[in-house]
Amino acid sequence: MLTRRLIRQGNNECIELWLATKDGPRCVVSEPQTNVCFVRQEQLNAAQTAINSQSLSFSIENTHLKTLEQQPVTLLRPKNEHQLYQLRRYLNGSEVTLYEADIKLVDRFLMERFAYGxxxxxxxxxxxxxVLRHAKVKGATFRPQLSSLSVDIECDENETLFSIGIAGNSCNRVILIANAMSLPEAHSNHYQLQLVRDEQALLDAFEQAIREADPDVITGWNVKQFDMAVLARCAGKYNRQLKIGRHEQALSVREWEPGQVIVEVPGRSIIDGIEALKTMTYQFDSFALDNVAQTLTGRGKLIESENKLEAIKSLYRDNPAQLAAYNFQDCELVNDIATKTAFLDFMILRSTLTGLDMSRAGGSVAAFINVYLPKLHRAGFICGVRPSHGGLTSPGGYVMSSRPGLYENVLVLDFKSLYPSIIRTFKVDPLGLAEGLANPADAIAGFNGALFSRDKHFLPDIIANLWSQRDEAKRNKDAPRSQAIKILMNSFYGVLGSGGCPFYDPRLASSITLRGHEIMQTTAGWINAKGYEVIYGDTDSLFVHLPHVRHAQEAADIGKNLEKMINQSWRANLKDNSSLDCFLEIEFETHFHQFFMPTIRGAETGSKKRYAGMTMKNGNAQLLFKGLENVRSDWTPLAKQFQEALYTRIFTKQPVEHYVQDVLEQIRSGQKDKQLIYARRLRKPLSHYTKTMPPHVRAARAADEHNRQAGNVLKYQNKTTVFYVVTTHGPQTVEQQNQPLDYEHYIEKQIRPIAESILPSIGLSFDDLFNQQMGLFG
Known part of the structure; x- marks a missing residue:
């Protein structure tokens, strides 16, 4: 399924599906459909009164279904989706509870047919x-080969279009508004340069190019929120539609909250590169195309100016052919990233696992509902409702108080998919909870009063099936499928603990996390009993210090022995005490030759979720930082470089005194100025910062005030990255800096915290080194 939507045909509502088939694209329209919702039988009269008072058209049907609290329900069937929406709105806040009233007809149609992708x-x-009409559909297995192209537009701050680039699917083109007489001669072996006279002609040419290429998928970088939204507004200026869908259907862009838009192109899936990588759990200092492309492919944009908008406008005015090259390369960069990360394959596979629209980012709650609810209906139950108060916070993962210090030979033992394995082992499940509470005799005890049925449940079996598929994907080296399954499995705990999920129950989430606490504490006890020292534990990982180990092989042997002992112990423990099959599995993951756990700043107690270590990989030493300055995006390049170099020297037992003093000297003498630039993103429009005024906001406001007075474009009014420095007169953007840098700020705020966290572990004081340096150069 490429796209799905609800359409009206006369007085009926049908589901339109665009499909990619082995014989090309097909449009399928279902028979007329109606949605349903449910009300408890005791509230049926009140619901009927509400329906009649609003002159709504609903049919009422008896059903065998009941709530998870074992209460019988009656089915309400609206004439159409709008009637259901009106009833929901009217009853909102009343004593009458509608169940499953927020499930859209398109989603219900597909999930009840187990149609996942x-x-x-x-x-x-x-x-x-x-178009195939009056169609019947059901779920199937099919791996498509989809055609795709990337799209990128160039425009000014007023959304006046300059060009549109297209790359992929044998359509490599830049459509440029330009006068051929004024355009310098330009040749490219990579793309066709098509000149048009104005915006209307640009839109016409773009429609024609999409029709000719006929892609299944259109991708790009921020392609929904920016490119498609701008193109739709541009078309609106001329009272026209942009017909880039199949059968010449129009692009639809709807804004449902500021900065969030829903984009529909019938017959073509719109997959945004940023959304896809975030869904795949990629993390970058910045999701700017240039940064992501450089990080993943080593290739960046053609324009490297700090003010790209001004550079683009200048190119369009002075060298439009060069702008076309820039435009096309941006399209190519997205395709390069798609190839490197396989994010299109990932989104396709995620759709086949969950039933989510291929273009949808996030959606873990919707995915769970799609997978779980049809099974629940067939067992005779309906789902609950989302808590109006947002739900209670469930206990988090286990985090052990650390023992700070500098260590040699630390092992990391990691439980493989701990939360999914807890669900499998202890039968944590919404239906299982309902049946366990109703029949407690042989139920499995959870936490906070939870009881789970041993044989009536779905989630443990769903997990088992996904686990098997992931193992197969790993064997086949199918990385996108393996990653999609991993993310889906790990999302189930969060869904059950989310107030945005109709299956929310604090007993479910607590029976996962608190069981995790119990497992981690019990396992740590077994390790300590063997004479080793557990110095830290975090969610599913235990850090074990080996004080008397002489070489790496000995440490590895101990790690493997501990792995074997723990797994055998859990299997025996659960079989003997609870008659349960054990799906818990711990793995010896890492041997840190050197390991450092800092204290909480200003205290002697150990910190949590912050550590560093050095391990060997393919014969080379490798540094790993967790939660420390090196992995934080709000620290300068100098701070990251300093921390890495300082820790490397300490871990390899090299002297550090002269290194620290040299860095201080280089800062004060201006040799490190280019590494003292902060990069912070404005997370909301500049005018929305009222309660707090962090440095990057102050710098941005000062810069735009200068721009306003100079008659220049205001650069920082909306979400953007601010590159700034701290001067003796406060923070200033890089392009507006007119005061000397405040070097003491950088020493105190960037260098000192890093040095003070680790130097005491080798008997040194930053103040002593600082004062010596001041004495030498003062």
Missing amino acids: AISYSAREQDEQG
């Missing part, structure tokens, strides 16, 4: 456009 279909008729 791929379907089989049959239809009674085909119209003159080739």
